[in-house]
Amino acid sequence: MAVVKIENLVKRYGDLVAVDHFNLEIEEGEIFGLLGPNGSGKSTTIHCLLSLLSYDKGDIEIFGRKMTPTSYDIKKDIGIIMQNVAVFQELTVYENIDYFCGLYVPQKGQRKKLVEEAIEFAGLSEFRKFYPKKLSGGLLRRLNIACGIAHKPKLIILDEPTVAVDPQSRNKILEGIQELNRQGATIIYTTHYMEEVEQICTRIAIMDKGRNLALGTKDELKAMIDLGETIQMEVMELSEEVSDAIRTLPHVIGVSYDKGLLKVRFSKGKHNLLRLLDMLKEKETVFGNIHSELPTLNDVFLEITGKELRD
Amino acid sequence: MIHIKYRMKTMLRQKSLIFWSLAFPLILGMMFYFMFGGINDLEQFQEVPVGILRGDSLPEEFVTMLKEVKTEGDIPLFQVKTYDTLYKAEKALQSEKIYGIIQSKDDLSLTVKSSDSYSSLIKTFLDQYRENTALITEMAEKNPDQVAAFVTDMAAGAQAKIAEIPLKGTDKDPYAQYFYALIAMTCLIGTMVGMHNGNDIQADLTAVGARRNVAPTPKLRQVLYDFTATYILYCVIVAVVTGVCVFVYGQDFGQNAGLVLLGGWIGSFTSLAIGEVIAVFIKGPVQKKEGICVAVFMISSFLAGLQWGDITFIIEEKCPVINRINPGTLIVNGFKSLSVYGDSRRYMINMVTLAVIGIICVIISVLKLRRVRYESI
Ligand SMILES: Nc1ncnc2c1ncn2[C@@H]1O[C@H](COP(=O)(O)OP(=O)(O)O)[C@@H](O)[C@H]1O
Ligand SMILES: [Mg+2]
Numbered sequence: 088m089a090v091v092k093i094e095n096l097v098k099r100y101g102d103l104v105a106v107d108h109f110n111l112e113i114e115e116g117e118i119f120g121l122l123g124p125n126g127s128g129k130s131t132t133i134h135c136l137l138s139l140l141s142y143d144k145g146d147i148e149i150f151g152r153k154m155t156p157t158s159y160d161i162k163k164d165i166g167i168i169m170q171n172v173a174v175f176q177e178l179t180v181y182e183n184i185d186y187f188c189g190l191y192v193p194q195k196g197q198r199k200k201l202v203e204e205a206i207e208f209a210g211l212s213e214f215r216k217f218y219p220k221k222l223s224g225g226l227l228r229r230l231n232i233a234c235g236i237a238h239k240p241k242l243i244i245l246d247e248p249t250v251a252v253d254p255q256s257r258n259k260i261l262e263g264i265q266e267l268n269r270q271g272a273t274i275i276y277t278t279h280y281m282e283e284v285e286q287i288c289t290r291i292a293i294m295d296k297g298r299n300l301a302l303g304t305k306d307e308l309k310a311m312i313d314l315g316e317t318i319q320m321e322v323m324e325l326s327e328e329v330s331d332a333i334r335t336l337p338h339v340i341g342v343s344y345d346k347g348l349l350k351v352r353f354s355k356g357k358h359n360l361l362r363l364l365d366m367l368k369e370k371e372t373v374f375g376n377i378h379s380e381l382p383t384l385n386d387v388f389l390e391i392t393g394k395e396l397r398d
Numbered sequence: 399m400i401h402i403k404y405r406m407k408t409m410l411r412q413k414s415l416i417f418w419s420l421a422f423p424l425i426l427g428m429m430f431y432f433m434f435g436g437i438n439d440l441e442q443f444q445e446v447p448v449g450i451l452r453g454d455s456l457p458e459e460f461v462t463m464l465k466e467v468k469t470e471g472d473i474p475l476f477q478v479k480t481y482d483t484l485y486k487a488e489k490a491l492q493s494e495k496i497y498g499i500i501q502s503k504d505d506l507s508l509t510v511k512s513s514d515s516y517s518s519l520i521k522t523f524l525d526q527y528r529e530n531t532a533l534i535t536e537m538a539e540k541n542p543d544q545v546a547a548f549v550t551d552m553a554a555g556a557q558a559k560i561a562e563i564p565l566k567g568t569d570k571d572p573y574a575q576y577f578y579a580l581i582a583m584t585c586l587i588g589t590m591v592g593m594h595n596g597n598d599i600q601a602d603l604t605a606v607g608a609r610r611n612v613a614p615t616p617k618l619r620q621v622l623y624d625f626t627a628t629y630i631l632y633c634v635i636v637a638v639v640t641g642v643c644v645f646v647y648g649q650d651f652g653q654n655a656g657l658v659l660l661g662g663w664i665g666s667f668t669s670l671a672i673g674e675v676i677a678v679f680i681k682g683p684v685q686k687k688e689g690i691c692v693a694v695f696m697i698s699s700f701l702a703g704l705q706w707g708d709i710t711f712i713i714e715e716k717c718p719v720i721n722r723i724n725p726g727t728l729i730v731n732g733f734k735s736l737s738v739y740g741d742s743r744r745y746m747i748n749m750v751t752l753a754v755i756g757i758i759c760v761i762i763s764v765l766k767l768r769r770v771r772y773e774s775i
Pocket of ligand 2 (some may be wrong): 129170246
């Protein structure tokens with residue numbers, strides 16, 4: 088049974104179609120990544136999924152039941168970490184987690200244990216008496232997460248939880264999410280950082296302009312495009328003649344040269360580097376460091392939409 | 399309970415909120431205290447000026463009584479001023495140099511400008527005298543030899559009776575008005591607290607609002623928790639402000655202190671509800687709504703006479719409806735009807751109106767908040 092099922096979701100803001108006939112099914116135990124640039128409709132989709140936003144069309148089921156604003160029995164098993172940090176400035180770290188957990192778990196004894204675990208989990212033990220404004224960006228994000236997951240939900244939705252976070256906190260957050268998943272939670276993770284979904288997600292949907300453009304594991308997505316590898320090398324000088332010659336090599340699908348850096352994109356095939364080096368030697372072109380890259384999700388995005396994932 | 403506890407903490411730790419709702423009224427009260435000096439001086443009762451006409455055939459013993467009658471504090475009740483013509487006397491009445499004109503026609507007639515506590519005091523005295531003249535006349539017919547002794551007795555009795563009047567029915571403390579307005583203002587600052595309650599539960603206004611909307615605790619129950627928490631807190635704040643006025647600033651509300659407190663509690667309820675309405679119905683950032691709340695409590699308490707006591711009389715003449723619905727005025731007038739007019743029915747009417755306004759505000763904000771999905775976040 089799918090944990091989340093979105094069918095034909097349409098959400099308009101006036102003339103703008105923020106979510107455009109969006110379909111999605113997420114199975115139990117997944118870490119599902121929703122990858123898309125800013126403004127692609129990720130948050131809007133999440134808000135509709137949670138019945139916070141009204142939508143123009145579509146059916147939404149969670150845990151096999153229709154989701155409505157009053158589906159309290161569904162809501163009690165969901166943990167939500169929104170894009171904007173949602174904590175009370177006047178309450179301490181401990182009090183914030185206790186308050187929000189209290190909306191899910193009324194029993195005091197049980198809650199106390201859960202709050203302690205969440206503090207431990209988020210690495211906030213030293214900061215339990217701190218007010219949010221005294222926390223660094225990374226710690227604040229961790230508090231935001233702790234408030235959303237203290238009640239041990241079965242489905243956890245994180246909307247860009249790592250925006251404006253230092254690398255150390257980011258890694259801690261990503262590891263934490265994997266840990267929650269190991270403990271049995273299904274995860275929905277939205278981001279515009281492709282490295283993050285590559286690192287933790289079992290399945291990924293690529294979203295742009297409100298549409299679900301591609302869906303699959305990262306390998307499946309990369310297999311969808313023609314690109315095999317990108318080779319970069321430092322070249323002091325590159326004549327028109329040489330660059331034209333490179334273009335004639337087998338599998339080459341793109342050549343660019345900028346500020347002493349030559350980039351050659353190949354479709355799938357073998358011995359690309361060898362052929363390129365032979366050719367440069369033959370033309371007596373001097374080159375420095377060489378670097379070969381396998382395709383990234385950015386390349387996938389570029390191929391599908393014709394633009395870069397990052398602005 | 400946990401929700402109520404944390405909501406209280408959230409409010410208590412907002413310094414600006416505590417400043418406005420607690421420190422500000424106390425500071426203002428202190429200013430009144432120093433400005434008005436020994437406010438609560440019971441001996442400060444001032445003679446009520448009364449006009450009579452020269453050459454009018456008022457009974458001699460009446461004029462004597464009018465001049466002689468004294469309060470318990472041995473201050474003359476009336477200051478008798480004699481005018482040459484009725485026209486001059488009426489001019490004096492209009493400019494409140496005197497509060498009534500007594501003429502001999504129609505078995506002592508009284509002309510007043512408006513029915514306030516002063517004119518009612520004069521009227522009571524006249525009624526007393528009329529009642530007793532009948533007795534005197536009757537007695538003169540039956541036992542003429544006892545009349546002289548009776549008049550002396552009666553004068554003493556009447557005097558004692560009249561002496562009670564200023565204690566009960568006169569605005570013995572002209573500054574009480576300012577303290578009433580102060581308590582009204584304290585209540586009205588509650589709009590700010592109510593506004594925060596309203597913001598923090600709306601998913602399209604605040605991040606915490608969004609988080610609370612996706613929780614399994616029903617929204618209206620959370621609204622109720624917030625309201626209860628802040629209301630309890632506000633009742634305490636109003637009690638503290640009232641208490642400081644009574645015990646520190648020496649403002650004596652007399653036997654009405656309990657009803658003043660009750661009125662403050664009703665006023666707080668209504669103010670919280672008005673704040674909720676502001677949060678729910680007015681679009682825009684929190685700062686804008688805060689501005690509106692400040693405007694609401696400033697205007698409302700100005701119209702209730704916080705800065706300038708006479709404003710309510712002017713409104714009463716020009717646009718009385720404002721005095722019937724302005725929460726600040728309702729609170730102040732409720733208190734005044736107790737202390738000045740000793741009229742608990744008018745107090746009730748003011749308080750019930752106030753409560754009804756509050757209940758209407760609660761109902762319309764609940765109806766609006768209940769809307770289940772947001773159009774835009
Ligand atoms: N409240 C709103 N009113 C109008 N347009 C909105 C609103 N919220 C979002 N949008 C628009 O909807 C699109 C999707 O936004 P959003 O879901 O926030 O994207 P993402 O989360 O992927 O960055 C964007 O073009 C954004 O400008
Ligand atoms: Mg977003």
